[in-house]
Amino acid sequence: MADKVAFITGGASGIGAAFARQLGSRGVEVVLADRQIGLAEEIATAIRQGGGQATAVELDVRDASQFERVVDDTVARAGRIDYLFNNAGIGVGGAILGYTLPDWYDVFDVNLRGVAHGIQSVYPIMCRQGSGHIINTASVAGLLPTGEAASYAATKHAVVGLSKTLRIEAKEHGVKVSALCPGAIRTPILTTGKYGRLNLKEGAETKVMELWEKLRPMNVDVFAGKALREIERNKPIIIVPSFWKALWWFERFSPSLSLWFWGKLYGHFRDELEPYRLP
Numbered sequence: 001m002a003d004k005v006a007f008i009t010g011g012a013s014g015i016g017a018a019f020a021r022q023l024g025s026r027g028v029e030v031v032l033a034d035r036q037i038g039l040a041e042e043i044a045t046a047i048r049q050g051g052g053q054a055t056a057v058e059l060d061v062r063d064a065s066q067f068e069r070v071v072d073d074t075v076a077r078a079g080r081i082d083y084l085f086n087n088a089g090i091g092v093g094g095a096i097l098g099y100t101l102p103d104w105y106d107v108f109d110v111n112l113r114g115v116a117h118g119i120q121s122v123y124p125i126m127c128r129q130g131s132g133h134i135i136n137t138a139s140v141a142g143l144l145p146t147g148e149a150a151s152y153a154a155t156k157h158a159v160v161g162l163s164k165t166l167r168i169e170a171k172e173h174g175v176k177v178s179a180l181c182p183g184a185i186r187t188p189i190l191t192t193g194k195y196g197r198l199n200l201k202e203g204a205e206t207k208v209m210e211l212w213e214k215l216r217p218m219n220v221d222v223f224a225g226k227a228l229r230e231i232e233r234n235k236p237i238i239i240v241p242s243f244w245k246a247l248w249w250f251e252r253f254s255p256s257l258s259l260w261f262w263g264k265l266y267g268h269f270r271d272e273l274e275p276y277r278l279p
């Protein structure tokens, strides 16, 4: 991966930051693009101190023209973009009955429109280069039924779908496309992240984390190492940790049995969250 340039949205935290650190240590020049510019700067500085090449840029992926501008600046400076990690994401937790329209739109704007903005800005550049790899971060919530994450699941299913379409179109231009589907990874998004929200009473974070612990969240650096190996193999749909692959297989084998299973599991989580419902 040496001499390559990676543009990573959501590079200030969690999965994006872990990718940046690991790619930086392998000689890839990384651009950390995030709303949290202070955090992105800190990570870029640490990568440079370790001998890597890293730049932090302020980017709100909801803003298409800002996205295009920072991408153009990157190409003007670094000459190319070899990897686009369309990774920035947020979640809104809670049952659909308690949703407002912003609970849908805020998630669509970051997780889906943000990905589209990344593709519009970078894909033509990669086509001109005749090479590149776009990694769109979806989720196992883009493959399986999940409770209390409707707007999130909608965007992640959409990201899987658009990635498959882009993959077959992009091949003739020499551009690779993968949908990255993490399971539960220990990052701030488990409680919806800096810009997301739980539509639950104050104090629910602790309960939500307690529920996540049952799914044994993976350490983010271990996750990034495993995911990068799959990216290097140009896998179309990358699922890490791998036990989630069995659940995806089960979903395709029998969607109705899978719905029954996830419904049962959801019933358990719903009961645990009942004391935290907003009136």
Ligand SMILES: NC(=O)c1ccc[n+]([C@@H]2O[C@H](COP(=O)([O-])OP(=O)(O)OC[C@H]3O[C@@H](n4cnc5c(N)ncnc54)[C@H](O)[C@@H]3O)[C@@H](O)[C@H]2O)c1
Residues within 6 Å of the ligand: 009, 010, 011, 012, 013, 014, 015, 016, 033, 034, 035, 036, 059, 060, 061, 062, 087, 088, 089, 090, 110, 114, 137, 138, 139, 140, 141, 181, 182, 183, 184, 185, 186, 187, 188, 189, 190, 192, 193, 194, 195
């Ligand atoms: N952690 C998990 O268990 C998990 C599971 C499945 C999918 N994912 C996905 O992985 C991706 C990364 O999430 P994470 O787990 O590292 O969470 P995180 O909260 O640690 O990181 C998300 C990053 O996105 C940035 N961001 C949010 N809105 C933005 C915007 N409008 N413009 C630019 N940056 C913005 C945040 O500042 C943050 O740095 C997300 O797309 C998430 O949905 C995570």
